[in-house]
Amino acid sequence: MKHIFAETVETDLQKTSPRPTAGELRDLYRRDGEAARRTATRHGLWIAIIIYVLFWAADIVLTPDVAIYTVATRLTVGGLALAVIEAQVRFGVGITWLNRTCAVALVMGYAAWVLPTLQTAYTESLSYYMIFGAIFMMGANLFFSFRFSLSVATSGAVLAIFLASLPAFWPSDNYAFAFATFYVSCFIFTSYVNWKLNEERYNVFLNALEAKTQQREANERGEALLRMSNTDYLTGLENRRAVDQRLRYYWNEWQGNGRGFAAILVDVDFFKKYNDGYGHQEGDRCLVDVATTIKQAIEPYGGSIGRYGGEEFIVLAQIDSREEVAALAEGIRFTVEQLRVHHKERRDGTSVVTVSVGAAFTRDQAGAKLEKIIHEADRALYSAKASGRNCVRLFDPNDPNNSDETENIAALLKIAVDQGLVSLVYQPIEDMVSGRRDAVEALMRLKTLDGVAVPPSLFIPIAERTGLITDLGRWVIRTVCLDLLAENHVEVASVNVSPIQLKMPGFAASVAAILYETGVSGSRLALEITEGLEMEMHSDVLRCISDLKTLGIQIWLDDFGTGFAGLSWLRLIEFDIVKIDRSFLHDGSAPRGRAMLQDIVDLVRNRGPKILVEGVETEGQLALVRELRIDYAQGYHVGHPAPVQDFRKTAKAARPRHRKAS
Numbered sequence: 113m114k115h116i117f118a119e120t121v122e123t124d125l126q127k128t129s130p131r132p133t134a135g136e137l138r139d140l141y142r143r144d145g146e147a148a149r150r151t152a153t154r155h156g157l158w159i160a161i162i163i164y165v166l167f168w169a170a171d172i173v174l175t176p177d178v179a180i181y182t183v184a185t186r187l188t189v190g191g192l193a194l195a196v197i198e199a200q201v202r203f204g205v206g207i208t209w210l211n212r213t214c215a216v217a218l219v220m221g222y223a224a225w226v227l228p229t230l231q232t233a234y235t236e237s238l239s240y241y242m243i244f245g246a247i248f249m250m251g252a253n254l255f256f257s258f259r260f261s262l263s264v265a266t267s268g269a270v271l272a273i274f275l276a277s278l279p280a281f282w283p284s285d286n287y288a289f290a291f292a293t294f295y296v297s298c299f300i301f302t303s304y305v306n307w308k309l310n311e312e313r314y315n316v317f318l319n320a321l322e323a324k325t326q327q328r329e330a331n332e333r334g335e336a337l338l339r340m341s342n343t344d345y346l347t348g349l350e351n352r353r354a355v356d357q358r359l360r361y362y363w364n365e366w367q368g369n370g371r372g373f374a375a376i377l378v379d380v381d382f383f384k385k386y387n388d389g390y391g392h393q394e395g396d397r398c399l400v401d402v403a404t405t406i407k408q409a410i411e412p413y414g415g416s417i418g419r420y421g422g423e424e425f426i427v428l429a430q431i432d433s434r435e436e437v438a439a440l441a442e443g444i445r446f447t448v449e450q451l452r453v454h455h456k457e458r459r460d461g462t463s464v465v466t467v468s469v470g471a472a473f474t475r476d477q478a479g480a481k482l483e484k485i486i487h488e489a490d491r492a493l494y495s496a497k498a499s500g501r502n503c504v505r506l507f508d509p510n511d512p513n514n515s516d517e518t519e520n521i522a523a524l525l526k527i528a529v530d531q532g533l534v535s536l537v538y539q540p541i542e543d544m545v546s547g548r549r550d551a552v553e554a555l556m557r558l559k560t561l562d563g564v565a566v567p568p569s570l571f572i573p574i575a576e577r578t579g580l581i582t583d584l585g586r587w588v589i590r591t592v593c594l595d596l597l598a599e600n601h602v603e604v605a606s607v608n609v610s611p612i613q614l615k616m617p618g619f620a621a622s623v624a625a626i627l628y629e630t631g632v633s634g635s636r637l638a639l640e641i642t643e644g645l646e647m648e649m650h651s652d653v654l655r656c657i658s659d660l661k662t663l664g665i666q667i668w669l670d671d672f673g674t675g676f677a678g679l680s681w682l683r684l685i686e687f688d689i690v691k692i693d694r695s696f697l698h699d700g701s702a703p704r705g706r707a708m709l710q711d712i713v714d715l716v717r718n719r720g721p722k723i724l725v726e727g728v729e730t731e732g733q734l735a736l737v738r739e740l741r742i743d744y745a746q747g748y749h750v751g752h753p754a755p756v757q758d759f760r761k762t763a764k765a766a767r768p769r770h771r772k773a774s
Contacts, residue, residue, distance in 0.1 A: 694727020
């Protein structure tokens with residue numbers, strides 16, 4: 113099932129803006145930057161009129177007998193032109209009419225000067241003075257940004273006035289020929305330059321328009337990609353990345369301005385049973401309905417909702433009173449229950465989909481840490497589930513059961529090996545060609561002093577964060593070698609390694625020492641690197657992996673397809689086996705999911721490593737694995753994690769001991 117968000121993003125990524133027609137482009141060009149061109153035209157006419165009027169000095173020197181008339185004409189025409197254009201600007205007249213006004217002013221200015229000037233007795237001076245008429249022609253073609261047709265009409269009118277006035281002061285045939293040739297040449301040259309300038313302006317406009325269009329399309333695609341990177345593909349809600357950003361923003365607001373907030377975790381009760389009973393399509397539809405309902409319920413509080421896990425949602429709202437938090441949390445629970453989505457697969461006496469809600473809110477800023485409020489909300493959610501589900505629990509710092517969980521587990525991990533609180537179970541891996549189960553994956557388990565199991569998803573991150581994973585990791589490798597490999601109970605055993613271990617100097621040497629100590633060949637040990645690890649593949653890590661492979665140790669890529677670094681890792685490292693994440697197999701019942709799984713299998717197979725698929729839980733899934741010719745399978749249908757005793761063989765059935773590794 114695809115949320116409408118996914119379709120919208122795909123559309124945004126593929127969308128291109130329609131390109132305008134030639135006629136529409138011309139209209140856009142005329143409208144483009146009209147305000148700036150109106151201002152430039154107005155200023156240009158003012159400058160032209162000022163220069164035009166200042167030529168009264170030349171009138172007095174060259175044609176003194178008619179200077180009074182020419183000066184008066186200049187002032188009259190100039191003043192009239194400025195008055196007209198100022199009125200047009202005031203009333204918002206378009207650039208087309210402003211240009212026409214300037215064109216008329218040029219022609220009238222020239223004609224009004226020529227007529228009285230032709231009456232002068234200083235014909236020789238006039239014969240030289242007439243050359244200045246070319247300025248009007250150049251003004252029409254070069255000074256103003258007229259359209260080509262208007263420019264030609266204006267400069268042509270100036271040329272016509274000159275040619276018409278030429279007989280009035282014809283000093284000689286040579287003069288008439290030279291000046292007429294000059295004026296015609298000036299007309300042709302400046303008209304050509306104007307045409308090229310207009311063409312260049314239009315091309316610049318087209319290039320700028322295309323650049324703007326491409327930039328807008330790129331921005332839209334970028335925004336679509338940003339939304340996609342911050343949005344859950346199924347529900348259209350914020351994903352964990354976006355939630356973490358919003359959480360940090362609220363945290364900074366609280367630390368800086370004292371505005372508190374609440375974190376509320378919402379988990380759909382018995383969702384796995386719903387998924388198994390009704391199918392993944394209905395399961396997806398259920399999650400979308402729950403998400404939409406919660407979103408509506410929190411709107412009055414100004415809250416935000418994100419998908420925090422498979423069937424887990426998180427709500428953040430800037431409220432910090434216990435009463436408001438309790439009311440919001442209960443509103444979420446009640447609203448989902450009122451959906452009345454049938455859930456007959458659950459066996460707790462309730463037949464509709466419900467949620468368990470755990471909430472926490474900011475209190476004392478002293479010594480506060482960002483992740484603490486999420487831990488508290490998670491603790492409250494655990495309490496709600498333990499209380500029968502379909503209920504709300506608020507974190508109570510005074511409850512003795514709500515002690516600092518991280519510190520407790522960290523303290524527990526420090527004594528886990530010595531006190532026998534940590535142990536290993538092994539899950540078999542089946543060779544799909546031979547049908548043998550000669551390989552296993554080692555899985556770490558932790559229990560408290562009173563025997564309560566601590567989930568790996570809880571204690572592994574704490575072990576990594578505190579650095580305790582280093583000693584635990586060495587213990588796991590040594591235990592695997594002693595439990596199974598040294599006595600040949602299995603051929604190969606895999607161990608998950610942390611980025612902390614790979615970055616630690618001397619890790620490969622410590623593994624080599626364990627292999628030598630236990631007499632196990634390196635080829636029988638596999639180390640699994642999880643794709644989702646947020647770790648840079650810098651030279652130290654690559655060197656460590658290279659050293660491990662030199663020892664003969666197999667390197668497996670775990671959970672392939674769940675992160676963004678998988679392809680880069682395949683390119684940089686020669687993995688022996690790639691483990692495809694269980695989610696792709698579980699989606700294989702649908703045509704789209706099957707095609708995706710086939711594509712991933714083909715991609716990995718073309719790179720060379722063998723392929724293992726996790727999460728095989730049904731005979732149908734196992735059949736699909738066989739059909740796709742996948743090398744290995746792992747999951748509950750193949751075998752549940754079991755203690756070491758289930759894998760040890762009697763001395764009679766044991767294979768010969770392998771030679772000690774050097």
